[in-house]
Amino acid sequence: MKTVLGLTLLACLASTPVALAQQKQPLQVVFPKDNHQTSAEKIFFLGTAPPNGQVLINGKPINRSKSGHFAPNFPLQIGENIFTIQHENQQLQIKVIRTAGKPEIPQGSVFAPDSLLPSTDTARLPGEEICFSATALPNTNVAVKLSNQLIPLLQQPSSADLPSNLSALTGNNTPTTENNVSKYAACTVIANPGELGKPEFQFTNKLMNGAKTFTQQGKGGITILSPAQLPVVEVTVDSGLSRTGSNSDFSRLTPIPKGVRAAVTGKDGEWLRLDYGAWVNSKETRPLPGAVPPRNIIRSVLSRKQENATNIVFPMQVPVPVTVQQSNGTLTLTLYNTTAQTDIVRLDDNPFISRLDWQQIAPGQVQYTFNLKKQQQWGYNLKYEGTSLILSLRHPPENLTAKKGRKSRKPLAGIKILLDPGHGGKESGASGPNGILEKDVNLTLSKMIREELIKRGAEVVMTMEEDKELSLPDRQAIIAKEQPTIAISVHHNSLPDNGDAENITGIGMFWYHPQAHSLSVFMHNYLTQKLKRPSYGVFWNNLALARPAAAPSVLLEVGFMSNPTEFEIVTDNREQRKFAVALANCLIEWFKSVK
Numbered sequence: 001m002k003t004v005l006g007l008t009l010l011a012c013l014a015s016t017p018v019a020l021a022q023q024k025q026p027l028q029v030v031f032p033k034d035n036h037q038t039s040a041e042k043i044f045f046l047g048t049a050p051p052n053g054q055v056l057i058n059g060k061p062i063n064r065s066k067s068g069h070f071a072p073n074f075p076l077q078i079g080e081n082i083f084t085i086q087h088e089n090q091q092l093q094i095k096v097i098r099t100a101g102k103p104e105i106p107q108g109s110v111f112a113p114d115s116l117l118p119s120t121d122t123a124r125l126p127g128e129e130i131c132f133s134a135t136a137l138p139n140t141n142v143a144v145k146l147s148n149q150l151i152p153l154l155q156q157p158s159s160a161d162l163p164s165n166l167s168a169l170t171g172n173n174t175p176t177t178e179n180n181v182s183k184y185a186a187c188t189v190i191a192n193p194g195e196l197g198k199p200e201f202q203f204t205n206k207l208m209n210g211a212k213t214f215t216q217q218g219k220g221g222i223t224i225l226s227p228a229q230l231p232v233v234e235v236t237v238d239s240g241l242s243r244t245g246s247n248s249d250f251s252r253l254t255p256i257p258k259g260v261r262a263a264v265t266g267k268d269g270e271w272l273r274l275d276y277g278a279w280v281n282s283k284e285t286r287p288l289p290g291a292v293p294p295r296n297i298i299r300s301v302l303s304r305k306q307e308n309a310t311n312i313v314f315p316m317q318v319p320v321p322v323t324v325q326q327s328n329g330t331l332t333l334t335l336y337n338t339t340a341q342t343d344i345v346r347l348d349d350n351p352f353i354s355r356l357d358w359q360q361i362a363p364g365q366v367q368y369t370f371n372l373k374k375q376q377q378w379g380y381n382l383k384y385e386g387t388s389l390i391l392s393l394r395h396p397p398e399n400l401t402a403k404k405g406r407k408s409r410k411p412l413a414g415i416k417i418l419l420d421p422g423h424g425g426k427e428s429g430a431s432g433p434n435g436i437l438e439k440d441v442n443l444t445l446s447k448m449i450r451e452e453l454i455k456r457g458a459e460v461v462m463t464m465e466e467d468k469e470l471s472l473p474d475r476q477a478i479i480a481k482e483q484p485t486i487a488i489s490v491h492h493n494s495l496p497d498n499g500d501a502e503n504i505t506g507i508g509m510f511w512y513h514p515q516a517h518s519l520s521v522f523m524h525n526y527l528t529q530k531l532k533r534p535s536y537g538v539f540w541n542n543l544a545l546a547r548p549a550a551a552p553s554v555l556l557e558v559g560f561m562s563n564p565t566e567f568e569i570v571t572d573n574r575e576q577r578k579f580a581v582a583l584a585n586c587l588i589e590w591f592k593s594v595k
Contacts (some may be wrong), residue, residue, distance in 0.1 A: 013230040020179060025050045027066070027090040030431045031562075032497070037097045040498035042075045043465055045094075046562055048433045049087040056086045062500065069564030072499035103135045112205040113138050115183075116218050118199075120269030123223040125339035126191050128266075130222060133185035134201055142184040145223060147196045152186035168539070170499045184498050193226040195473035199547045217355040220269070230263040232291035233272060235284060242278035246271035252542055253278050256324040259384045262321055262337070263293035276321045276336035294318045296338040301345040301356070308398070308483075310350055312370075314389040322389065324382065324549075328375040333368045333391060352395050358435060376594045377515040378485070379551040396549070397591070398484045410457025411588045415454055418461045420545055422491035422555075423467030430561040431495035436571060438492045438561055445558065446490045452584035472544040479548040486519060486552045486587075489545035493536065493557040501562040506536030508557035512546035519590060520554050524592040526586040531578065533559070533569075 029047035045057060051068035054061045062072040074083065085092045103112035115135035116374040124130055132153060142153040159176035167173035188319030190196070214557045240256030246268035256278070266273030270282045275293060296317050304311045310563040314335070321336040340360050347356050355371040381392040398414050421442040423429035444449065450460045461482050462477050479487050493508060495501050507527050509520040520538050528535045536557065546555045558579060559570040569575050
């Protein structure tokens with residue numbers, strides 16, 4: 001009877017999905033998909049196969065992990081690249097298309113597609129440069145006709161082509177030089193306001209008989225603004241996105257609070273340049289017809305101590321743009337389009353702020369510097385209530401100083417920690433070589449971390465408890481609402497197309513505001529040393545879950561889904577528990593170390 005039951009049990013186990021997967025694990029490539037397009041010079045293949053035997057890619061044996069996972073790199077030629085992946089009697093074929101990544105001039109054309117700049121409606125102030133450029137065949141005459149002015153465009157010498165920001169993640173951000181196309185450019189200055197219409201680009205081939213001239217109209221019209229009649233706009237969203245330039249490739253600046261008014265001094269398509277230099281998308285503003293450019297006066301400044309924060313009130317005539325800059329021990333607030341008539345500032349003895357200094361650093365710019373009693377900052381909020389600007393500076397966690405040097409069974413009592421499991425729903429994140437999704441690993445590990453933090457006395461808030469869609473703005477809103485002591489977004493890493501997936505591994509930390517820098521470095525060093533895990537590095541990075549200013553917010557990359565060996569570590573239940581314990585202990589030590 002025992003024998004029969006034993007055989008029956010073995011037969012049942014052999015037919016379970018897990019056992020069948022072990023017996024008949026198929027050859028699988030999760031990245032790249034067939035017909036994948038990229039401009040990268042190489043690409044890695046992420047996949048798995050039964051650990052016995054060899055996997056060949058285009059006849060070449062590749063390295064694999066103990067479980068049979070692989071992630072080798074292969075070079076790409078311009079155009080179609082066919083790869084055949086084989087394991088014993090299984091075979092896959094994947095086509096990868098490498099695009100040129102640089103402008104090309106089609107047969108029968110004179111200009112490269114989309115190379116005529118400006119390509120959108122453009123507005124500038126009188127006396128500012130307006131620049132034109134085009135990509136055309138070499139050794140030709142190119143010019144732009146604007147209104148009644150003919151502007152020759154000169155062939156430019158070769159210049160460096162900058163790699164994308166992502167190249168910093170692969171350790172290779174060397175510029176390259178493009179030589180096989182010719183860029184023509186010139187700038188002009190126009191003194192008088194008015195609408196000048198769309199430029200007409202002219203091309204004359206000197207080698208052709210008769211030197212025939214071709215023309216093509218630009219897409220964007222040119223307007224010179226009148227300084228005496230600048231349009232005024234008001235920000236209509238809670239946190240207007242401001243940048244250093246006129247598209248989403250440019251760096252972010254301090255978000256613009258709702259209600260801010262500013263004059264428009266330039267335009268590139270739907271992007272507006274405001275009078276203090278930042279660019280904002282017009283979709284986040286509304287025009288104020290007839291309004292004059294804001295000019296603001298500020299007088300007294302008042303502080304109000306709250307339970308967990310100090311609110312600084314700046315009463316003003318009109319909401320104006322503002323920027324914030326943090327450093328160790330100081331926070332500096334700059335008001336624009338503002339002139340000080342300040343004679344009185346009230347700031348009583350404060351547990352966090354030692355002194356508030358101000359100065360008129362330039363016409364229309366007033367700067368307030370908060371000198372803090374401690375180097376570590378714990379978050380701030382910035383908003384307008386009517387025309388008064390409210391800056392709320394959060395105090396250190398309650399009893400933090402008293403806890404130092406004192407052992408406790410609940411060393412994180414009084415500390416509120418927000419955990420954000422990265423991705424969810426259709427946003428699955430990275431994929432492991434066997435198809436396991438990052439979102440599932442993030443959620444599993446986050447729950448383990450929560451358990452360990454609660455054991456140590458922390459109050460823990462999760463942005464989500466189950467796999468679901470949750471947008472980045474919604475996650476940011478939860479942090480703003482919950483006002484945690486710190487916020488940690490839990491992720492697992494992968495690489496761009498040309499990353500060295502076989503060799504790049506390690507724990508990575510990402511921060512944005514200086515208030516999160518100490519936490520990032522401490523976590524990185526502690527976890528890599530205690531767990532004897534490799535380091536990927538500590539990065540300043542413009543990531544949505546590192547940007548919340550309400551609390552020190554960091555994004556943690558536990559390891560690489562794209563590395564076959566590290567994938568096996570970060571998905572192992574025992575290793576996940578070790579990581580959760582180490583992270584909880586790490587936070588205890590960081591709070592002790594805070595100055």
